Amino acid sequence: MSEATRDAFEQAMDRRVIRGRSLYVDAWHRLLKNKAAVAALVVLAIMIIMVIVGPMLSDWDHEIPDWDHYSTPPSLETGHLFGTDALGRDLFVRTMIGGQISLLVGLVATLVSLVIGISYGAVAGYFGGRVDNIMMRFVDGIYAMPFMFFVIVLMVIFGRNIFLIFVAIGAVNWLDMARIVRGQTLSLKNKDFVEAARACGATEMQIIRRHIVPNLLGVVIVYVTLTIPQVILVESFLSFLGLGVQEPLTSWGALVNEGAQELETAPWSLLFPASFLALTLFAFNFLGDGLRDALDPKDRF
Amino acid sequence: MRTPVLEVRDLSVHFRVDTGRLFRHDYHTIRAVDQVSFDVHSAETLGIVGESGCGKSTLARAILGLVRAHGGSVQWLGKELLGLSEEEMRGKRREIQLIFQDPSGSLDPRMTVGQIVAEPLRTFYPSMSKLQVRERVQGIMQLVGLSPQQINRYPHEFSGGQCQRIGIARALVVNPRLVVCDEPVSALDVSIQAQIVNLLKDLQKKLQLSLIFIAHDLSVVRHVSDRVMVMYLGRVMEVADRDSIYLKPRHPYTRALIESVPIPDPVKERDRARRSLEGDMPSPLNPPTGCVFRTRCPHAIDECAREVPALETLDNGNQVACIRHREIVGETGDGRRETEAGSG
Numbered sequence: 289m290s291e292a293t294r295d296a297f298e299q300a301m302d303r304r305v306i307r308g309r310s311l312y313v314d315a316w317h318r319l320l321k322n323k324a325a326v327a328a329l330v331v332l333a334i335m336i337i338m339v340i341v342g343p344m345l346s347d348w349d350h351e352i353p354d355w356d357h358y359s360t361p362p363s364l365e366t367g368h369l370f371g372t373d374a375l376g377r378d379l380f381v382r383t384m385i386g387g388q389i390s391l392l393v394g395l396v397a398t399l400v401s402l403v404i405g406i407s408y409g410a411v412a413g414y415f416g417g418r419v420d421n422i423m424m425r426f427v428d429g430i431y432a433m434p435f436m437f438f439v440i441v442l443m444v445i446f447g448r449n450i451f452l453i454f455v456a457i458g459a460v461n462w463l464d465m466a467r468i469v470r471g472q473t474l475s476l477k478n479k480d481f482v483e484a485a486r487a488c489g490a491t492e493m494q495i496i497r498r499h500i501v502p503n504l505l506g507v508v509i510v511y512v513t514l515t516i517p518q519v520i521l522v523e524s525f526l527s528f529l530g531l532g533v534q535e536p537l538t539s540w541g542a543l544v545n546e547g548a549q550e551l552e553t554a555p556w557s558l559l560f561p562a563s564f565l566a567l568t569l570f571a572f573n574f575l576g577d578g579l580r581d582a583l584d585p586k587d588r589f
Numbered sequence: 590m591r592t593p594v595l596e597v598r599d600l601s602v603h604f605r606v607d608t609g610r611l612f613r614h615d616y617h618t619i620r621a622v623d624q625v626s627f628d629v630h631s632a633e634t635l636g637i638v639g640e641s642g643c644g645k646s647t648l649a650r651a652i653l654g655l656v657r658a659h660g661g662s663v664q665w666l667g668k669e670l671l672g673l674s675e676e677e678m679r680g681k682r683r684e685i686q687l688i689f690q691d692p693s694g695s696l697d698p699r700m701t702v703g704q705i706v707a708e709p710l711r712t713f714y715p716s717m718s719k720l721q722v723r724e725r726v727q728g729i730m731q732l733v734g735l736s737p738q739q740i741n742r743y744p745h746e747f748s749g750g751q752c753q754r755i756g757i758a759r760a761l762v763v764n765p766r767l768v769v770c771d772e773p774v775s776a777l778d779v780s781i782q783a784q785i786v787n788l789l790k791d792l793q794k795k796l797q798l799s800l801i802f803i804a805h806d807l808s809v810v811r812h813v814s815d816r817v818m819v820m821y822l823g824r825v826m827e828v829a830d831r832d833s834i835y836l837k838p839r840h841p842y843t844r845a846l847i848e849s850v851p852i853p854d855p856v857k858e859r860d861r862a863r864r865s866l867e868g869d870m871p872s873p874l875n876p877p878t879g880c881v882f883r884t885r886c887p888h889a890i891d892e893c894a895r896e897v898p899a900l901e902t903l904d905n906g907n908q909v910a911c912i913r914h915r916e917i918v919g920e921t922g923d924g925r926r927e928t929e930a931g932s933g
Contacts, residue, residue: 308701308742480695487653487687488709488759489679498708502699 315506318582325578328571335568339387348378350385351536362556371556373546382538383561389539390565393453393523394516400458402512405465410500412466413473414492424470427463435460439531448534453526457519468511472504506583513576517569524565540565592667593628594799595652595685595767600625600661602644602651606874619873621647623823624661626900629767634793634800636814636831638807638846640870644823645803646690649769652801653687654678665767683713686760690772692752696744702755703740706730709763725762732795733758734788750781754788761792767799774809782806786813807850811835819843822873822881825900829907839907839914842882880911888917 319325343350347367353376362371362379370379412423439456446452476482477500485495524541526532533539540561547558602622609615622644629635637645650656652663654670663670670681686709689695696705706726710717717725727737733754744752753773760768770789774782786809793800804810810817817834819826819842827840838844845866852858866885871877877884883893892912900910911917 308739308746310701310743311698311745480689480691481697483650483655484687484689484695484756484759485697485708486655487682489682489712490708491679491712494712498700499697503697 311506315579315582319578322578322581324574325582328574328578331567331571332575335387335564335571336391339384339391342384343381343388346378346381346384348381350377350381350538353377361554370560371554373557374550374554377536379543379557379560382543383540383564386538386540386543386561387564387568389450389533389537390520390523390541391568393450393457393539394520396454397457397461397519397523398512398515400454401461401465401515402508404458404462406469406501406504406508408462409466409469409471410473410496410504413470414477414496414500416474416477420470424467427466430460431463439526443531448531450533450537453523453532457522461515461519465508465511465515468507469504472507473500476500476503510576510580510583513572513579517572520565520569540568591630593630594666595629595801596662596664597628597652598626598662598664600648600651600663601659602647602656603659608874617874620823620876621873622651622658625820625823625825626661627818627825627828629799629801631766631799632793632797633816634802634814636810636817637801637803637820638805638810638817639820640805642870642873643820645805645820646771647823648820649687649771649801649803652769653682653685655687679712683709683763684765685767685769686763686765688753688756688760688768688770688773690775692749692756692776693744693747695756696752698744701741701743702730702735702747705744705755706758706762709759713763726758729758729762732792733761734784748781749777750784753777753781753785757785757788757792761796764796765798767801769801769803771803772805773802775804775806782809789813807835807846819846822870822876824881825908825910826882827907827909827911828900829909830905833905833907837918839903839909839918840882840911841886841888841914841917845885888913 353372355376358372358374358376360366360368360372362369366372368378368380370383373379373382408423408427412420438460442452442456482495482499485499490498520540523532523539524544527539527541528545530545532542535542543561544558544565547554547561550557600622601620601624604619604621605616606619607614607616625644625648627635637648639645647656651658652670654673658671661671665681665685670678673681700708703723703726706729707722710722710725723740727740730737730740735751735754735758739747744755747755756773773789774785777785789800789802790813792798800813802810802813811831814831816828816830818828819834819840821842826842827834827838829839833839834843835847838847849866852861868885871881871884877894879892879894879896880886880889880898883889886893890913896912898910898912900908901914902908
């Protein structure tokens with residue numbers, strides 16, 4: 289290499305700004321090495337695409353019955369891949385629509401609990417003392433309320449409504465989130481970098497936003513992936529009790545409920561929604577496990 | 590005489606702890622910092638030494654207003670800092686910055702170096718453009734010996750010494766007048782310690798900084814300080830210029846500290862007569878009456894238990910808190926110390 293080219297090379301190297309690898313990028317790479325977690329990710333991706341695209345591709349509608357086929361088993365000839373239910377509605381489309389609702393409930397309710405839980409828990413934990421005491425006793429108070437009773441009262445007062453389900457589930461789930469976040473915040477707020485930020489003149493709210501919340505995310509992400517299936521299950525349970533979504537809309541829980549009633553005559557009407565539900569829950573749990581392993585390793589540095 | 594930039598008078602920080610059980614409260618007061626007074630002049634380094642738990646770090650935090658002081662006064666450029674509102678104090682923090690002991694713990698692991706160093710700029714100069722901030726950050730990184738290319742790296746990708754440089758860069762980015770260094774090299778390897786200490790000295794000369802350098806390593810303090818303050822159990826034992834402290838220590842505690850420094854020569858070290866201190870530091874929950882050091886002092890007499898010795902200012906400006914320092918220096922010191930005692 290001649291002197292000139294070497295100089296040019298070194299200059300080029302000098303100008304290059306080195307890109308750092310954040311802890312999240314590291315965690316992402318660790319996650320990709322975990323086969324179960326990757327499989328779960330793939331399953332979830334396929335599931336989401338399917339429930340969105342599926343109903344569009346099908347010739348059938350989730351509410352209009354096929355008058356010629358009541359309770360028919362799955363068959364390619366009739367075009368009902370998953371069969372039909374007792375009212376002649378196509379089960380494939382209904383399972384996909386049910387999936388939309390179930391996943392939506394899972395995501396939205398978790399998001400609601402996430403936002404409330406993080407802000408509530410971070411504030412309680414960071415300010416500590418009396419503020420913490422009052423805020424957490426309030427949480428304990430709500431905790432003591434019987435959840436099912438709360439939901440039934442809501443349903444009776446406001447009527448059955450999908451948004452009410454979001455509210456009801458979110459209103460209960462943020463309690464757990466707030467407790468977890470508070471605990472984490474308690475340990476974070478004594479770290480040197482928080483004091484450094486105070487010495488740099490940052491206000492309390494700036495510290496919470498810039499330093500506390502970003503450092504909480506690792507734990508929170510794991511908890512979120514474990515909350516989504518839990519919420520889906522709660523919704524299923526509500527639907528099973530007949531408190532969930534309203535016909536003709538449906539959810540996996542509602543479909544399982546209907547399927548269970550016809551188990552002896554039409555086992556397929558239980559089989560398909562139940563397997564989709566189970567598969568999704570499995571995938572979320574595996575993903576959660578994988579994320580925990582990837583993010584946890586005691587901040588591997 | 591020059592007027593000091595920082596004047597601390599009778600600063601006390603007390604913590605209340607509850608040692609009671611379940612339903613019974615039993616409050617005790619820990620005097621972490623008790624009636625501490627000292628000055629820091631412009632472009633001067635004041636070293637603060639003392640054993641672990643003697644209140645050095647608490648003192649540093651009290652000056653910056655990070656811990657609430659119980660009494661006394663802290664005057665910065667003639668203005669009182671204690672009792673300022675949180676908002677007013679925030680403005681002052683631009684001029685007084687802090688460097689931490691744990692290099693990586695004091696850096697937010699989720700932020701890049703650029704974000705960490707830029708944080709004080711973001712709070713103190715919110716109107717600065719992104720480009721200006723970036724230029725300033727890269728300039729300061731160069732100044733502390735970091736490559737500006739590493740601006741997008743994360744703290745875990747750096748060594749301890751480099752992390753400490755990042756901490757220094759963050760402290761200096763807003764052009765402070767005083768930097769409080771809370772054991773900045775205790776967590777580093779010896780070879781790195783020298784680099785960081787020399788970096789601080791260089792920067793001090795370049796930027797005309799005043800430094801408060803807290804450490805428990807006497808040789809490091811000797812290297813950087815102009816004056817040294819010795820603390821024990823939250824109280825000032827002695828304040829003196831560097832040479833007096835090391836060559837002619839007056840307070841028995843200072844003497845014990847200096848004598849405990851190992852000599853890096855095994856033959857001399859073996860032959861040296863050593864009078865190490867007996868026992869441990871008493872509990873700050875229940876400090877001795879009178880002079881706090883008397884329980885371990887080889888020269889203690891009954892009178893030491895009666896009264897807290899005042900910090901006495903000698904002719905050369907040095908200060909010592911011991912009622913017997915003249916006798917002690919006279920009885921055990923060499924000729925040079927004798928004359929010093931006579932003149933003092």
